[in-house]
Amino acid sequence: MESEYKLLGGAMVTLALATATLVVVPYLQLSDVQPSEGLKPYTSAQLRGRQQYIENGCVYCHTQQPRAQSQAPDFKRGWGRAPVAGDYYYDNPHLLGTMRTGPDLLNIGARQPSVDWNLGHLYQPRAYTPGSIMPSYPYMFELKDKAEKGDKVVHLPPGYAPVGQVVVARPEALDLVEYLLALDRTYPVKPPPEDPR
Amino acid sequence: MNTITILLLTFILSVTGLFVFIWSLRKKLFDDNPAAANVIFTEGEIGKVEEPAATQAQHAALQRVVDGSHDGIDDPERDARMKAELDDRLRADGSTKYVTFVFLSCAVVWLIFASTAGLISSIKLHQPDFLTEYAWLTFGRIRTLHLNAVAYGWAPMAAFGIAIWTLPRLLKTELMGGRFALLGAMLWNAALIAGLGSIAAGFNDGLEWLEIPWQIDILFVVGGALIGLPLVFTLQNRKVEHLYVSIWYMGAALFWFPILFLVGNLPGVHFGVEAATMNWWFGHNVLGLFYTPVALASVYYFLPKIIGRPIQSYNLSLLGFWALAFFYGQVGGHHLVGGPIPSWLVTLSIVQSIMMIVPVLAFSVNQHLTMRHHFKTLIYSPTLRFIVLGGMMYTLSSVQGSFEALRSINTITHFTHFTVAHAHLGLYGFFSLVMFGAIYFVMPRVMSWEWPHPKLIALHFWLVVLGFGIYFVGLSIGGWLQGVAMLDASIPFMESVRITIPYLESRSVGGALMTLGHIVFAIHFVSMALRYGRKRVGPALFHRHGADAGQVTRPVATEA
Numbered sequence: 001m002e003s004e005y006k007l008l009g010g011a012m013v014t015l016a017l018a019t020a021t022l023v024v025v026p027y028l029q030l031s032d033v034q035p036s037e038g039l040k041p042y043t044s045a046q047l048r049g050r051q052q053y054i055e056n057g058c059v060y061c062h063t064q065q066p067r068a069q070s071q072a073p074d075f076k077r078g079w080g081r082a083p084v085a086g087d088y089y090y091d092n093p094h095l096l097g098t099m100r101t102g103p104d105l106l107n108i109g110a111r112q113p114s115v116d117w118n119l120g121h122l123y124q125p126r127a128y129t130p131g132s133i134m135p136s137y138p139y140m141f142e143l144k145d146k147a148e149k150g151d152k153v154v155h156l157p158p159g160y161a162p163v164g165q166v167v168v169a170r171p172e173a174l175d176l177v178e179y180l181l182a183l184d185r186t187y188p189v190k191p192p193p194e195d196p197r
Numbered sequence: 198m199n200t201i202t203i204l205l206l207t208f209i210l211s212v213t214g215l216f217v218f219i220w221s222l223r224k225k226l227f228d229d230n231p232a233a234a235n236v237i238f239t240e241g242e243i244g245k246v247e248e249p250a251a252t253q254a255q256h257a258a259l260q261r262v263v264d265g266s267h268d269g270i271d272d273p274e275r276d277a278r279m280k281a282e283l284d285d286r287l288r289a290d291g292s293t294k295y296v297t298f299v300f301l302s303c304a305v306v307w308l309i310f311a312s313t314a315g316l317i318s319s320i321k322l323h324q325p326d327f328l329t330e331y332a333w334l335t336f337g338r339i340r341t342l343h344l345n346a347v348a349y350g351w352a353p354m355a356a357f358g359i360a361i362w363t364l365p366r367l368l369k370t371e372l373m374g375g376r377f378a379l380l381g382a383m384l385w386n387a388a389l390i391a392g393l394g395s396i397a398a399g400f401n402d403g404l405e406w407l408e409i410p411w412q413i414d415i416l417f418v419v420g421g422a423l424i425g426l427p428l429v430f431t432l433q434n435r436k437v438e439h440l441y442v443s444i445w446y447m448g449a450a451l452f453w454f455p456i457l458f459l460v461g462n463l464p465g466v467h468f469g470v471e472a473a474t475m476n477w478w479f480g481h482n483v484l485g486l487f488y489t490p491v492a493l494a495s496v497y498y499f500l501p502k503i504i505g506r507p508i509q510s511y512n513l514s515l516l517g518f519w520a521l522a523f524f525y526g527q528v529g530g531h532h533l534v535g536g537p538i539p540s541w542l543v544t545l546s547i548v549q550s551i552m553m554i555v556p557v558l559a560f561s562v563n564q565h566l567t568m569r570h571h572f573k574t575l576i577y578s579p580t581l582r583f584i585v586l587g588g589m590m591y592t593l594s595s596v597q598g599s600f601e602a603l604r605s606i607n608t609i610t611h612f613t614h615f616t617v618a619h620a621h622l623g624l625y626g627f628f629s630l631v632m633f634g635a636i637y638f639v640m641p642r643v644m645s646w647e648w649p650h651p652k653l654i655a656l657h658f659w660l661v662v663l664g665f666g667i668y669f670v671g672l673s674i675g676g677w678l679q680g681v682a683m684l685d686a687s688i689p690f691m692e693s694v695r696i697t698i699p700y701l702e703s704r705s706v707g708g709a710l711m712t713l714g715h716i717v718f719a720i721h722f723v724s725m726a727l728r729y730g731r732k733r734v735g736p737a738l739f740h741r742h743g744a745d746a747g748q749v750t751r752p753v754a755t756e757a
Binding site: 003004007008010011012014015017018019021022023025026027029030031033054055056057058059060061063065067068071072073076077082083084085087088089090091092093094095096097098099100101102103125126129131132133134135136137138139 | 322323325326329330332336337338399400401402403404405432448449452453456460467468469470471472474475477482486519522523526527529530533537539545546604612683685690691693694701
């Protein structure tokens with residue numbers, strides 16, 4: 001080929017096609033999606049927790065998209081039903097994730113609703129799940145000799161609590177747990193109107 | 198959309214595609230001028246090997262392997278014409294050397310940084326309490342630092358450096374406006390440092406591959422545009438009629454990337470699930486429409502150049518280009534198989550992923566036919582080893598990728614380390630190896646200096662190949678077992694974690710070897726930049742045999 005204009009013209013057309021199919025059409029198709037019935041907007045504490053989830057890169061090990069029962073046993077594992085687009089109405093940015101080094105978290109709030117468990121698990125996952133490879137997050141907690149008024153003390157299983165000190169959750173940890181508890185899409189939804197399969 | 202509509206649309210699309218194809222044949226878009234494959238050679242250069250990274254003995258052996266019959270033709274007139282063409286090439290090289298050096302140096306720095314971050318992340322996956330005290334060292338951040346340092350540091354810096362060096366050679370002109378590129382490189386690196394710093398501090402946009410805050414992305418866009426400008430100027434000042442296939446790939450890639458980056462980072466446009474489709478449109482196209490074409494362009498230039506033989510089928514390379522341009526752009530949806538997105542989109546992406554076999558085969562067959570009867574050259578040419586192996590990894594990773602997109606296989610491999618291994622096969626096994634090869638070829642020309650320690654090139658090669666072999670094989674097996682375990686509801690989830698541990702450990706071993714290889718490479722690079730060792734050749738552009746076979750006279754071209 002001799003003409004750079006033909007080259008660049010052709011290259012731009014193919015990219016435009018790809019952009020149309022993967023970005024523009026989904027944009028048009030999904031822009032009128034309504035929030036699922038039963039889905040509540042995040043509170044400001046939950047949004048702060050969501051920010052912690054993003055900042056600490058939880059998304060690189062946890063998905064938020066259980067697969068349909070016809071495809072995988074996600075439902076049987078208690079991870080929940082297959083979600084629909086409306087379940088993510090308030091999610092910006094999306095946190096669907098691509099890795100399951102850890103389990104799916106779309107319904108962790110329903111599965112593990114205890115604040116104490118979640119806080120302790122963030123402080124030391126192996127105290128609750130032997131063999132877990134989740135990082136511990138000591139920087140979200142403070143070690144104090146004595147809890148002060150208003151401190152949220154973390155109750156750890158015997159053997160994991162530091163001797164003579166108490167573990168106090170920092171606001172980051174409390175926010176993150178707020179968000180995790182909000183992850184609950186167990187309300188029923190109508191199946192998508194057209195399922196091509 | 199129901200099945201009949203989809204079938205109808207596919208039918209219409211196919212027929213349209215057929216018409217476009219016929220039209221393009223009539224318009225000679227696939228020009229069938231085999232002479233075009235020869236534009237990278239000067240007169241009489243075909244049959245002469247060029248391998249700046251080889252030692253004198255290796256070079257002589259390389260020439261013997263390729264063909265001895267081209268030796269010793271004495272024709273003063275032709276020599277004069279050759280000299281004129283080679284002077285053009287000398288000028289092209291001279292105009293790019295400073296700019297290329299800056300880009301490649303940055304690339305090496307980012308490579309070391311990225312490998313270190315990658316190795317730390319890898320260790321953390323089997324030693325979860327390793328370095329947990331500080332937020333910036335937590336897995337979620339150091340892993341992201343690794344990815345971004347590769348994606349926006351090592352890979353584009355190497356790609357820009359090689360493209361800026363190659364394009365003026367291919368266009369037989371000097372690089373115009375290299376100063377813009379230097380300014381661009383400064384802005385780009387400043388942006389990357391700011392971006393990595395903000396990720397370490399916790400500020401990020403939350404989308405994989407697009408973590409760097411959009412405010413900083415503005416700096417990338419400006420820097421990238423400045424880097425692109427000289428290439429536009431150079432293209433306008435070209436002295437060749439025909440645009441060699443490498444120019445297609447590099448030219449298109451350098452125009453595709455800014456659009457991808459801009460659309461992907463538009464703040465406040467993308468929402469909910471739509472952001473996910475955009476996310477993977479970007480994530481996969483950065484690989485497919487930026488790194489891949491630049492590396493393919495490098496293979497199409499350096500491989501024929503080293504063995505002194507034009508590529509076997511020029512038409513095949515053009516077919517490969519358009520097929521890649523068309524199919525690759527639409528494959529991103531296969532990252533969301535089983536996700537809450539419109540299912541037509543997933544199906545489309547799976548179809549296009551399988552169609553990617555077309556350009557991949559076009560390239561692989563071409564590389565194989567060009568190398569056929571010449572595989573012995575790999576023994577003598579350190580550069581070629583990287584490039585040919587890299588090319589083979591392209592075939593492997595692409596075919597693997599096509600099949601991974603199928604629902605049946607994706608159900609197992611999605612969400613597992615298998616995908617991570619696959620991603621590294623493409624970006625490391627293919628792209629990075631080709632870039633190493635290209636850098637080994639380019640740097641002696643840039644510095645007018647030979648690699649001071651040829652043995653270190655071999656050491657680098659074997660360390661990264663061995664390391665990557667362990668990395669890839671281990672992680673693929675581990676990922677597959679993990680996926681299979683996850684699909685069996687009777688096996689507790691924790692078992693799918695436990696099963697991967699030995700393989701994650703093997704990945705750290707492989708990764709450590711790769712990092713060691715990179716350190717060897719960096720040391721060699723620095724010692725060349727500081728001009729250690731002997732100056733063994735000038736900027737010789739070709740070496741020819743003397744009348745007595747096997748005797749290499751050098752340098753032929755005069756010292757710049």
